[in-house]
Amino acid sequence: MESLFLIKPGEILLKKENQKEFTRRLIQQLHKRLGDIGCTIEEYPGRFFLFVDERFSARAEFVLRHCPGLNGFSRASMCPKTVEAILEAAESVANKAIASGARRFKVETRRSDKSFPLGSYAMSAKAGEFLLEKYPTLAVDVHTPDLVVNIEIRERAYVYGYTEPGARGLPSGSSGKGLLLLSGGIDSPVAGYMMAKRGAPLECVYFHAYPYTSEEAQRKVEHLALKIAAWCGSLRLWVIPFTDVQMRIKKLAAENSTTIMLRSAMMEAANLLARRIGADAIITGESLGQVASQTAENMAITGAPSSLPIFRPLIGIDKEDTVTMAKKIGTFDISILPYEDCCVLFSPKHPLLKPSFAEQTAAYASLELTPSIEESLSKAEKFVYKYKDVLADFKIE
Amino acid sequence: MTYLDWAATTPPDVGILQRALEESSELFANPSSAHRAGKAAKQLLEGARSSLLSSLAPSLGGNKSPGGLAFTASGTEADQLPMLALLRNLMKGTPSASASQVRPHLVISAIEHAAIDSQAEALGRLGFDITFIKPEADGIVQPFKVAEAIRPTTKLIAVMAVNNETGAVQDISAIGRSIASGAASLGIRPPLFHVDCVQALGKIPLDLSGGNVTSAAFSAHKIQGPKGVGALWHAKPIEALAVGGGQEGGLRSGTENIFGISSFAACAAKAVSSLGARLEHALLLEESLLEGLKRISGSCAVPFGREPRDPRYSPWIVSAAFPGLGGEVLARALSDAGIAVSTGSACSHTHATKGRRILDAMGLPEEYSFSSIRISFGPDTELEEIHRFLSTAEDLYRRLKT
Numbered sequence: 001m002e003s004l005f006l007i008k009p010g011e012i013l014l015k016k017e018n019q020k021e022f023t024r025r026l027i028q029q030l031h032k033r034l035g036d037i038g039c040t041i042e043e044y045p046g047r048f049f050l051f052v053d054e055r056f057s058a059r060a061e062f063v064l065r066h067c068p069g070l071n072g073f074s075r076a077s078m079c080p081k082t083v084e085a086i087l088e089a090a091e092s093v094a095n096k097a098i099a100s101g102a103r104r105f106k107v108e109t110r111r112s113d114k115s116f117p118l119g120s121y122a123m124s125a126k127a128g129e130f131l132l133e134k135y136p137t138l139a140v141d142v143h144t145p146d147l148v149v150n151i152e153i154r155e156r157a158y159v160y161g162y163t164e165p166g167a168r169g170l171p172s173g174s175s176g177k178g179l180l181l182l183s184g185g186i187d188s189p190v191a192g193y194m195m196a197k198r199g200a201p202l203e204c205v206y207f208h209a210y211p212y213t214s215e216e217a218q219r220k221v222e223h224l225a226l227k228i229a230a231w232c233g234s235l236r237l238w239v240i241p242f243t244d245v246q247m248r249i250k251k252l253a254a255e256n257s258t259t260i261m262l263r264s265a266m267m268e269a270a271n272l273l274a275r276r277i278g279a280d281a282i283i284t285g286e287s288l289g290q291v292a293s294q295t296a297e298n299m300a301i302t303g304a305p306s307s308l309p310i311f312r313p314l315i316g317i318d319k320e321d322t323v324t325m326a327k328k329i330g331t332f333d334i335s336i337l338p339y340e341d342c343c344v345l346f347s348p349k350h351p352l353l354k355p356s357f358a359e360q361t362a363a364y365a366s367l368e369l370t371p372s373i374e375e376s377l378s379k380a381e382k383f384v385y386k387y388k389d390v391l392a393d394f395k396i397e
Numbered sequence: 398m399t400y401l402d403w404a405a406t407t408p409p410d411v412g413i414l415q416r417a418l419e420e421s422s423e424l425f426a427n428p429s430s431a432h433r434a435g436k437a438a439k440q441l442l443e444g445a446r447s448s449l450l451s452s453l454a455p456s457l458g459g460n461k462s463p464g465g466l467a468f469t470a471s472g473t474e475a476d477q478l479p480m481l482a483l484l485r486n487l488m489k490g491t492p493s494a495s496a497s498q499v500r501p502h503l504v505i506s507a508i509e510h511a512a513i514d515s516q517a518e519a520l521g522r523l524g525f526d527i528t529f530i531k532p533e534a535d536g537i538v539q540p541f542k543v544a545e546a547i548r549p550t551t552k553l554i555a556v557m558a559v560n561n562e563t564g565a566v567q568d569i570s571a572i573g574r575s576i577a578s579g580a581a582s583l584g585i586r587p588p589l590f591h592v593d594c595v596q597a598l599g600k601i602p603l604d605l606s607g608g609n610v611t612s613a614a615f616s617a618h619k620i621q622g623p624k625g626v627g628a629l630w631h632a633k634p635i636e637a638l639a640v641g642g643g644q645e646g647g648l649r650s651g652t653e654n655i656f657g658i659s660s661f662a663a664c665a666a667k668a669v670s671s672l673g674a675r676l677e678h679a680l681l682l683e684e685s686l687l688e689g690l691k692r693i694s695g696s697c698a699v700p701f702g703r704e705p706r707d708p709r710y711s712p713w714i715v716s717a718a719f720p721g722l723g724g725e726v727l728a729r730a731l732s733d734a735g736i737a738v739s740t741g742s743a744c745s746h747t748h749a750t751k752g753r754r755i756l757d758a759m760g761l762p763e764e765y766s767f768s769s770i771r772i773s774f775g776p777d778t779e780l781e782e783i784h785r786f787l788s789t790a791e792d793l794y795r796r797l798k799t
Contacts, residue, residue, distance in 0.1 A: 210729075212726050212797075247799075
């Protein structure tokens with residue numbers, strides 16, 4: 001048995017000259033994620049149709065739900081372009097929806113094949129009438145239906161009910177590569193998810209300060225990286241042993257600026273790593289004013305060591321909304337595990353709130369951390385997460 | 398590995414466990430069964446009970462009645478039983494509406510194990526009033542403070558014999574006398590007095606005789622027995638909240654864990670009979686550890702000023718602070734170096750309050766409670782292991798201190 005999914009691409013349809021390129025990427029991403037399961041994707045203007053073996057329909061749904069670049073998808077049935085066949089398919093769609101509680105419905109028809117004998121309105125009316133007769137518990141409601149029976153008359157006829165929302169955004173690979181500073185907290189995975197939705201392929205970097213931070217904290221970050229890979233398709237996680245750099249900062253920097261110095265050092269390391277792996281931007285989970293180190297003044301200083309653009313997709317998002325997103329993408333429960341990066345080394349009692357850019361960047365330069373940072377990068381540990389790892393993590397066959 | 402976490406659990410006495418396993422496999426029948434095989438198992442069970450009772454006899458000597466002894470599934474369960482039994486007594490014969498009119502009251506030391514502390518909090522949410530008695534800076538609870546907290550509505554008082562983090566030994570007899578006079582001054586009968594003896598049995602000379610103790614909890618795996626078995630001694634019958642087949646005098650229903658119980662009784666007998674020699678060994682280890690800590694610049698024993706051979710502390714448990722280095726971090730680094738110790742002070746902010754509950758109750762400055770680790774040992778621990786700990790900790794502290 002084959003399952004058919006009707007796919008609605010979103011934003012890429014707004015592109016003019018580049019639409020072909022975006023479409024190619026989306027199709028490529030779908031194929032890459034679906035893997036070797038013998039599926040076919042048919043492209044038509046404004047609609048893709050995915051045919052997969054019924055055994056892999058759970059995987060198809062997972063992929064469609066997580067693949068950026070599509071607005072939504074539906075399980076559809078395909079039938080010959082005759083009124084009888086369409087009514088039969090509509091009945092089967094309605095039947096399933098009623099079983100899961102649908103009561104109020106409407107029918108919507110789109111007819112791009114103008115040779116079909118019935119007009120869109122007439123086809124909808126006919127199907128509506130037919131379903132009302134078949135299912136006395138149904139009532140028509142064109143404003144707030146809980147079931148929309150969609151009929152599309154194109155190369156063939158397609159009938160489908162509920163459209164599940166997709167990730168929207170742009171297909172992975174359409175934008176430059178981003179290096180995400182992943183900490184294990186709630187924010188950075190969400191920042192990664194947001195940039196993945198903008199089509200950025202991602203790599204992640206985690207600064208490990210063993211033994212000040214635990215192995216469990218690193219395991220947690222590894223798991224978070226896998227959750228983010230569900231959206232961007234695959235990624236690499238770089239674990240940088242940063243203890244020596246931290247110790248140097250602790251030893252040399254003024255107590256109230258240790259946090260700024262550490263963040264600057266992380267940015268310098270991220271910038272060097274980004275250049276080496278060919279990333280075009282750095283991504284952080286910073287949100288304006290959320291903590292003392294995330295003021296505009298602080299971000300100017302901590303961003304200075306990077307010559308690449310720094311994307312902060314959460315900059316104007318409040319914590320509550322971030323938490324909502326983190327729950328949605330399944331990272332929240334991992335992030336709140338009690339293995340925080342307990343940088344007792346770097347929690348000054350009175351951190352600087354409005355530091356001077358000139359003073360602090362000069363102070364940072366005087367720490368001469370670059371050799372230590374280079375040393376830490378040379379000891380980086382690399383973890384590769386492929387889409388099959390994602391599927392295994394989500395227990396998808 | 399150098400195992401210095403005996404207060405968490407102990408390496409099992411394989412010889413004893415092996416024998417108990419053979420015996421209980423041979424006499425595998427249900428002790429409640431009426432047939433011969435059942436009776437044989439029952440005999441094994443009752444033999445273990447009288448054996449454990451005689452191991453406890455020196456501690457319970459002065460009590461008017463020998464009381465009863467019920468085996469449980471853990472020390473925690475033995476702690477919960479008398480507390481949960483209060484719920485049954487409260488509801489008995491009282492229409493449910495009026496049961497809530499007088500809020501029953503508990504007096505709990507602020508340094509109890511979670512088995513008591515969390516259970517008291519849970520009862521608090523069910524309508525009990527709880528008074529927590531903080532210890533002094535030395536970790537010792539003052540008897541008069543317990544007495545002062547008693548109200549006419551006080552149902553139960555719980556103070557542990559030996560604290561599991563600091564090793565502080567509470568004066569149970571003095572607290573018991575204090576409770577008696579406190580109750581007398583209010584013209585009431587003394588409330589129940591429960592003592593968690595999990596870190597005391599077979600480790601220090603435990604004296605419960607003059608303390609009007611009504612129940613006491615014990616655990617097997619702290620004295621090289623298996624996990625999953627504990628015991629509750631009770632002066633008078635307790636009517637348990639949870640019921641079932643009525644085993645263990647109705648106190649703890651469920652088919653008895655004969656293997657665990659036999660092992661427990663044998664381990665207790667061995668520990669109690671060799672207590673004198675074991676204590677001498679412990680005092681040597683304690684002295685070496687406390688003196689060694691003094692030589693590590695910046696570190697100190699907790700409570701401050703703890704000296705070797707101070708009878709106020711169990712020599713088996715020593716807490717030490719390394720200011721400037723999180724206890725969790727040092728414990729992790731020690732673990733990498735092959736030394737197992739534990740910490741109550743989790744670095745995690747979300748768990749900080751809980752992890753430092755006992756040291757905080759003593760009023761220990763945060764810098765010290767945050768950086769504390771617990772070193773605990775047993776009869777198999779060698780002096781060499783203490784030295785190894787000291788030199789490793791000194792080295793790590795110097796390198797990692799911030």
